[in-house]
Amino acid sequence: MSAGHVLFTxxxxxxxxxxxxxxxxxxxxxxxxRTDDSRWNDLPTRFGNFLRIGIFQEKIFRDSIAGPMHxxxxxxxxxxxxxxxxxxxxGVIPGFNFQPYFIAPVYAFFALNQDVWAALVIAAVGMAxxxxxxxxxxxxxxxxxxxxxxxxxxxWIASLMITMFAYEAFEMVAHPDTMTPMLRPIxxxxxxxxxxxxxxxxxxxxxxxxxxHGLLVLGFLNYLPYSKHLHVVASLPNVFLSNTSGxxxxxxxxxMDLEGDLEVFGAKDVTxxxxxxxxxxxxxxxxGRCTSVCPAHTTGKLLxxxxxxxxxxxxxxxxxxxxxKSTVADRTLLDGYITEEELWSCTSCGAxxxxxxxxxxxxxxIMELRRNLxxxxxxxxxxxxxxxxxxxxxxxxxxxxxxxRGKWAEGMNIPTMAEMAERGERPEVLYWVGCMGSFDDxxxxxxVAFAQIMQASGVKFAILGQEEKCNGDPAxxxxxxxxxxxxxxxNIETLDKYGVRTIVTACPHCFHQIxxxxxxxxxxxxxVHHSTxxxxxxxxxxxxxxxxxxxxxxxxxxxxxxxxGRYNDVYDAPREALRRALPVMNLVEMPRSKDKGLCCGAGGxxxxxxxxxxxxxxxxxxEEALATGADAIAVACPFCMTMMADSVKSRNANVEVYDIAExxxxxxxx
Amino acid sequence: xxxxxxxxxxxxxxxxxxxxxxxxxxxxxxLKFDISDFDGYAVEAALxxxxxxxxxxxxxxxxxxxxxxxxxxxxxxxxxxxxVQLKHDAPVFDSFAIATALAAEISTGGYDLVMFGRMSIDxxxxxxxxxxxxxxGLPIITAISKLDFDGGKVKARRELEGSYELIECPLxxxxxIDEGIARPRYPSLKGIMAAKKKPLETKPAQIGExxxxxxxxxxxxxxxxxRIVGEGKDAVPELVRLLKEEAxxx
Numbered sequence: 001m002s003a004g005h006v007l008f009t010x011x012x013x014x015x016x017x018x019x020x021x022x023x024x025x026x027x028x029x030x031x032x033x034r035t036d037d038s039r040w041n042d043l044p045t046r047f048g049n050f051l052r053i054g055i056f057q058e059k060i061f062r063d064s065i066a067g068p069m070h071x072x073x074x075x076x077x078x079x080x081x082x083x084x085x086x087x088x089x090x091g092v093i094p095g096f097n098f099q100p101y102f103i104a105p106v107y108a109f110f111a112l113n114q115d116v117w118a119a120l121v122i123a124a125v126g127m128a129x130x131x132x133x134x135x136x137x138x139x140x141x142x143x144x145x146x147x148x149x150x151x152x153x154x155x156w157i158a159s160l161m162i163t164m165f166a167y168e169a170f171e172m173v174a175h176p177d178t179m180t181p182m183l184r185p186i187x188x189x190x191x192x193x194x195x196x197x198x199x200x201x202x203x204x205x206x207x208x209x210x211x212x213h214g215l216l217v218l219g220f221l222n223y224l225p226y227s228k229h230l231h232v233v234a235s236l237p238n239v240f241l242s243n244t245s246g247x248x249x250x251x252x253x254x255x256m257d258l259e260g261d262l263e264v265f266g267a268k269d270v271t272x273x274x275x276x277x278x279x280x281x282x283x284x285x286x287x288g289r290c291t292s293v294c295p296a297h298t299t300g301k302l303l304x305x306x307x308x309x310x311x312x313x314x315x316x317x318x319x320x321x322x323x324x325k326s327t328v329a330d331r332t333l334l335d336g337y338i339t340e341e342e343l344w345s346c347t348s349c350g351a352x353x354x355x356x357x358x359x360x361x362x363x364x365x366i367m368e369l370r371r372n373l374x375x376x377x378x379x380x381x382x383x384x385x386x387x388x389x390x391x392x393x394x395x396x397x398x399x400x401x402x403x404x405r406g407k408w409a410e411g412m413n414i415p416t417m418a419e420m421a422e423r424g425e426r427p428e429v430l431y432w433v434g435c436m437g438s439f440d441d442x443x444x445x446x447x448v449a450f451a452q453i454m455q456a457s458g459v460k461f462a463i464l465g466q467e468e469k470c471n472g473d474p475a476x477x478x479x480x481x482x483x484x485x486x487x488x489x490x491n492i493e494t495l496d497k498y499g500v501r502t503i504v505t506a507c508p509h510c511f512h513q514i515x516x517x518x519x520x521x522x523x524x525x526x527x528v529h530h531s532t533x534x535x536x537x538x539x540x541x542x543x544x545x546x547x548x549x550x551x552x553x554x555x556x557x558x559x560x561x562x563x564x565g566r567y568n569d570v571y572d573a574p575r576e577a578l579r580r581a582l583p584v585m586n587l588v589e590m591p592r593s594k595d596k597g598l599c600c601g602a603g604g605x606x607x608x609x610x611x612x613x614x615x616x617x618x619x620x621x622x623e624e625a626l627a628t629g630a631d632a633i634a635v636a637c638p639f640c641m642t643m644m645a646d647s648v649k650s651r652n653a654n655v656e657v658y659d660i661a662e663x664x665x666x667x668x669x670x
Numbered sequence: 671x672x673x674x675x676x677x678x679x680x681x682x683x684x685x686x687x688x689x690x691x692x693x694x695x696x697x698x699x700x701l702k703f704d705i706s707d708f709d710g711y712a713v714e715a716a717l718x719x720x721x722x723x724x725x726x727x728x729x730x731x732x733x734x735x736x737x738x739x740x741x742x743x744x745x746x747x748x749x750x751x752x753x754v755q756l757k758h759d760a761p762v763f764d765s766f767a768i769a770t771a772l773a774a775e776i777s778t779g780g781y782d783l784v785m786f787g788r789m790s791i792d793x794x795x796x797x798x799x800x801x802x803x804x805x806x807g808l809p810i811i812t813a814i815s816k817l818d819f820d821g822g823k824v825k826a827r828r829e830l831e832g833s834y835e836l837i838e839c840p841l842x843x844x845x846x847i848d849e850g851i852a853r854p855r856y857p858s859l860k861g862i863m864a865a866k867k868k869p870l871e872t873k874p875a876q877i878g879e880x881x882x883x884x885x886x887x888x889x890x891x892x893x894x895x896x897r898i899v900g901e902g903k904d905a906v907p908e909l910v911r912l913l914k915e916e917a918x919x920x
Contacts, residue, residue, distance in 0.1 A: 258859065265859050375859035385856055393682045393702040401685045403700060466700070482859045 004207075008091040008214060015218035022225040023233070026282065029320045033275030042247035046240050049359065054239040059357040062596075063289065066131070069124045070357075073157065076121035077232075083114040083164070084217055091214055111183040115168075118161045119186050125158045139288035144307040146228055146286065153229045156220055163213035165190050170206035174199045231285035235358035238283035241276055242359035251350055251512065251567035253367055255520040256481050266371025266479065269332040270316045273368060280360040281313030290352035290362055295599040296345040300614020303345035305352035305362035311337035312365060334369050343369050344381055347617065348477050348604030349562040354595050370479030384478060387608040391483055395469030395490075396435040397608060405438045406465030408447050412455075416465040417498045427462040429528075430500045432514065434507035435470050436638035442645060443638035449665035450506050450530050456668050457542040461504070467494050473513040478605035485521065488513075492523035506530040506661060508563035508637045509603075516568075529564055531574035531636045531660050538580040538664070545667040547583050555586040556663075557630035559621065559644060560597035561637035571595070574636045574660045581664040588628045598624065600635075600643035607639055622647035626655060633657045671726040671819075673716045674781045675750070676772055676799070677709040679734055679741040680792040687889065694884045695761060705741055708787025710854040712847040715817070716785055717749045717855070727751045731775060733768055733875050735759045747857035747865035756875035763793065763884045769801030770878030777806055783824065786846040788813045799846040809839035813848040 052058045057074060061067035090096040099107050131137045132150060141147075168187035172179045173194050181188040194202065224230050244250060254274075256266075267273045290305040291297050297304050315333045322328040331337070343366055352362045373379045380388075387397040394402050406416065420427055431451065436443040454461050472487035491514075495503075503525050505511050515527030537543045556578055564570045571594045575587060592598045601617030611617065622644055625633045633648065633655060635641050645657040681687070681701040688697040705713065713730065720726045730745040732738040733756040742753035756771050776784055786799030796812075803810035814826040815834075825838040826845055857865070899908045913920045 378856045378858040378861070380856070382853070385853075388856060389704075390684075393704060394684060399684045403686055482862065 002094065005092065005094055011215070011218065012088060012092060015222055019221050019225070022222070025320075026225060026230075029316055030275045030278050030282075032271050032316065032320060033273050033278045034271075036274035036276050038243060038248075039241045039276055045247040049242070049245050050236065050240045053245060053357070053359055054236045057357070059355070059359075062355065062357075066137075066287075069127050069131075072117075072120045072124035073128075076117040076124070079113050079117045080121070080164075082110065087213070088217070108183050111180065112185075114164075115184045115186045118164055122158060122161045125154050125161075129154050139292040142288060142291070142304075142306075144286075144304060144310055145288070149228050150286075153227065156216065156223070160213065160216050160220065163209050163216060166209035167206050167213055169194060170197075170202045170209055173197050173202035174206055228284070228286050230282050231358060234279060234282035235285070238279050239359045241279065242361065244353050244356070244359045244361050249516040250569075251353075251363075251563070252516050252520075253476060254364060256371070256485075258482060258485060264372065265375035265481075266373075267365070267368035268334045268372045268376065270312060270319055272372070273312070273333075273365060277312060277361065277365050277368075278316055280362070280365070281309050281316060283358045284309040284313065284360055285358075286310060287357065289355045289357065290360070293351040293355050293596065295347055295349055295351065295601060295617045295620070299617050299620050301342075301345040302339070302613070303342045305366075308338060308342070308362050308365055309360060334372055338369060340373060340379060343373065344609060345613075346370075346604050347562070347599045347601055347606045349599035350566040351562075351596075351599065354566050367477070367479065370477075371481055372479070374479035375481060380478065381609050383610055384605065384608050387474065387605075388478075388480060388483060391470050391472070391475055391487060395487065396439060397470060397474050398435065398439055400439040402469075403466055405433070405468055406463060408433075408438060408444045409451065409463060409465075412448070412451060414451060414455075415462045416467070417462045417500070418465070418467065420462045421498055426499070428460040429502045429504045429533075430495075430498075431461045431463050432471075432503050432505035432507075432510050432527075433463055433468060434505060434510045434638065436642070437506055438468070440638060440642065442641060446506055446638065446641065446659035446661050449659065450534070450661035452665050452668060453534060453537070453543060453661060456544055457537045459537070459542075464494060469494075471510050471513040471518075473509040473517075474605045474608060476513070476517070477603070478608075488518055488521050488523070492518060492521060495523060495525065501526060503527045504530055504533045506636075506638065506659070508561040508568075509639065512563045512567050529568070529570055529573070529636070531564070531577055532570060534661060534664055535573040535577040535580070538577060543664065544669045545581060545664065546669050547581075547667070549584055551584075553584050553586060554582065554632055555588055555628075555630045556582075556632050556634050557588050557590055557625050557628045558593070558634045558636075559590070559600065559625060559640055560594055561635065561640050562597070562599050562603050564636055565597055566595055569595075574634065577660050578634055578663055581667045586630075588630055590624045590628055592624065600637075600640040602639035602643050607642075616647065618643035618647040619650070622651060622653075626651065626653050631655055634660055634663060636660045671719060671723060671782045672729070672780060673719060673726065673783045673785060674729045674731055674776055674779055675709070675712050675716045675745070675785045676731050676802075677713060677741060677745055678706045678787070678790045678792075679703050679732060679738045680706040680790055683791060689887050689889060693886055695887070703737070703741065705744055705854075706787050706790045706792070708789060708791065708847055708849065710787075711849055711851050712785040712787050713745050713748055713750060714852040714854040715847055716783075718852055719783075719817075719819075720749075729754060729779065729781075731756065731772065733758055733762070733771055736872075739870060739872075742870055743865050744857065746868045746870075747861040748855055749861060750868075752869040753871070755870065755872040757872050758875040758877055762877060762880065764880040764882050765795050765797035766801055767878045767880045769798050769805055771875040772798065773802045773805035774876045775873070776802065782841050784808070784842070784844045786844070788846045788848045796846075799844060803844040806844075808842055808844050810844040810846070811837050811839060812846045814845050815848045815850045817845060817851070 057071045060070045086098050132140055165187050168184055169190035172188060172191035179188065224232055264272045270278060286306060288306050294303060294305055311333060315337050319328050346366045348363060350363060390399045391397050417430065433447055437447040469491055470487055471491060472484035476484035503514060508529060511527050511529045514525060558575055560571065578585065578587060598621050599617060600621055633644055635644055635657060636659060641657060641659060648655050648657055681703055685701060690697040716728045720728050728750045729752055730742055730750045731754045732742050738755055742755060746753055754775060756775055762768055789796040800810055800812065811826040813828055815829050816827040818825045822841050823838050824841055824843050825836060828835050828837065829848065899905050899912065
């Protein structure tokens with residue numbers, strides 16, 4: 001064993017030890033978070049996510065330029081790591097390589113891949129540097145990020161590849177007899193360029209390149225834990241442990257036990273967050289895809305989901321590193337890093353969560369902080385107060401008389417559950433009308449239209465009438481878990497009293513809340529959104545509609561509701577219902593549609609808040625809809641309806657906004 | 671400073687009322703109750719005085735059946751320190767009888783300041799606070815929109831049409847609160863939890879003799895629906911005719 005090998009062995013062991021100590025430190029930091037036992041269930045789904053989103057980079061490819069670029073580096077890294085292992089063992093054990101352990105074609109394949117992927121990685125790194133330095137891609141240029149870190153990392157990766165080619169090539173020059181042009185064609189090409197060197201000079205060059213590569217590898221390993229490129233280590237575990245693509249239903253807020261003796265409601269600091277949210281902070285590489293799709297951010301509000309995650313990590317590190325814990329309380333995550341204004345800008349649309357390539361859940365951090373603001377400190381925009389009070393007093397965020405809830409149905413011969421129960425009957429479905437559907441003049445038209453469709457299709461349904469209350473979604477999304485649980489429990493009691501099983505509703509917020517979040521409080525129902533319900537009625541031929549095959553061809557564009565789309569993956573049913581009702585219609589898509597759809601601006605309680613900063617989100621969305629040239633906009637949510645109709649009207653555009661149900665009801669045979 | 675705030679439990683006014691079967695009370699089915707609006711301002715103002723001084727006590731007092739306990743808890747969840755229920759199961763409409771009971775309670779409390787809402791939003795008599803002041807022989811400033819303290823004096827501002835007046839009187843005193851003084855805070859869950867553990871004392875209400883009783887309640891007659899007489903300038907003559915002949919306002 002040469003002195004060089006001894007020296008390398010010592011460095012190698014130290015580097016590994018240092019890395020292990022750093023990982024242990026990071027795990028210790030994660031343990032500062034709250035326990036979260038929802039991360040190890042349903043292993044098949046988790047492995048599926050790991051493969052799909054992690055290994056096969058499914059979400060990375062949502063950006064068609066950065067996608068292949070990153071995938072080349074990622075896959076290249078995976079493959080080159082095998083070569084690095086061979087390299088490191090060779091550094092400790094003189095003359096070691098994998099060749100004797102594999103049959104020739106396998107080793108040849110391995111070697112060839114090392115060469116080819118290293119070249120691909122260099123190309124991708126070059127492209128990445130070009131995007132950062134020359135093209136200056138917007139989402140990568142932002143004050144909240146650490147702009148020099150990626151340049152350092154990219155240069156480091158390029159150096160790793162170059163030194164690898166160098167030591168392979170100089171080895172060939174030094175020992176022409178060992179040349180393997182077919183296995184390492186690129187290294188061979190480099191060797192050809194240096195063939196003028198004497199074997200002894202090449203041997204020295206090889207040793208230099210080899211040592212440079214070795215030190216770069218070990219240095220890289222140990223730089224990671226201090227860099228945003230910790231994501232190299234943290235993202236794959238994060239994808240596996242994340243619940244944002246299942247297991248379980250997406251977009252469901254964390255259950256909260258209000259009976260227990262909680263010291264902190266929601267989260268005020270990183271120590272109040274789940275350890276998984278802290279891991280999210282480690283996994284974030286500041287790519288900014290979340291922020292680039294955030295409706296609040298893109299219309300000029302202060303919120304940036306990327307900043308939220310950067311703040312979580314920064315705060316965790318400052319907290320963990322502080323020797324004197326009493327001093328760190330001065331600057332908590334809430335207020336010290338993240339302001340109230342940022343938190344209240346969120347529409348809870350879930351675009352950030354959908355977009356994150358490594359399954360980070362920015363939204364749950366925002367929601368936990370909101371819970372602290374409201375439950376702990378009663379801090380919220382003043383204009384929200386009437387909505388809270390009205391939900392509490394009248395079971396609806398708007399100050400309508402609860403006695404008028406069923407008024408839209410007068411003269412329509414629609415029974416209430418109470419009336420049916422009195423007759424000893426049970427409906428096929430309960431029609432959950434919701435507050436907007438019951439009280440808002442525009443939404444009531446949708447309500448009536450949907451009821452007409454069901455009546456014409458012979459669906460036996462009932463409503464709750466006065467017994468229905470707000471499901472609590474706005475309260476919950478605004479952090480008022482107490483009010484939410486009060487409303488939800490009241491509703492569950494009413495639904496269970498009548499033994500309700502199947503519910504249909506025209507409101508995606510009711511749909512999501514009752515179907516996916518009531519189970520946390522013991523309410524279990526099959527909830528169907530009216531778009532799916534109408535679609536299936538149409539498919540079964542139960543709806544007596546006139547299918548006009550002639551006449552003017554209308555052009556529709558459909559605006560996806562976040563709580564229907566991203567939260568519940570219902571994208572096709574509303575579109576299909578439109579097509580079935582209007583066979584000759586043109587359906588054009590907006591640039592941002594389906595799981596990339598832009599929020600209308602009303603979710604997350606934003607409906608009840610002023611929007612004074614930046615451009616109005618609904619204006620942004622309406623402009624996008626109008627730019628398609630459609631003469632009608634279809635929606636499937638009463639909140640979207642208000643937002644879209646208002647902004648279309650304010651632009652004096654001669655374009656109508658319809659709910660899916662109105663379109664279908666318009667085709668009913670007289 | 672020790673402050674008492676007298677609060678009343680009233681129904682939410684944004685619902686349609688029905689008269690109960692007896693004809694002398696409101697049908698409570700479907701009604702929601704809360705602190706009367708002006709009393710809520712008074713509670714908030716009292717809490718702010720205490721918070722500013724970082725000392726003192728705020729006691730809330732309400733007269734009524736056990737359901738007023740919910741109202742008292744709400745005030746405590748906002749931050750009041752303790753509560754007193756003057757228990758009386760049947761509704762009382764006579765302000766003087768109520769004032770008598772409240773005065774009896776307040777006289778034993780050693781309060782520096784007693785606060786009322788300017789009026790309750792259900793019966794709107796504006797009488798109780800003033801009557802309590804008279805019964806206790808204390809100075810009173812009514813319908814104030816701002817208050818300050820200077821030595822042993824309270825200085826209050828009353829809004830008048832187009833102007834205001836500033837009045838001061840020595841403590842102890844009674845004030846009744848108009849809107850605009852402070853927006854009542856929304857109780858945090860922390861406050862709600864804390865309120866469950868705060869003391870709520872129940873005593874029989876020493877109601878005086880009721881000099882008047884309620885005979886009958888009636889809803890106001892429904893207003894006739896509006897009419898659209900036409901559109902544009904062609905409709906003007908008809909509108910003028912109706913205003914003259916039917917509405918008789920021209």
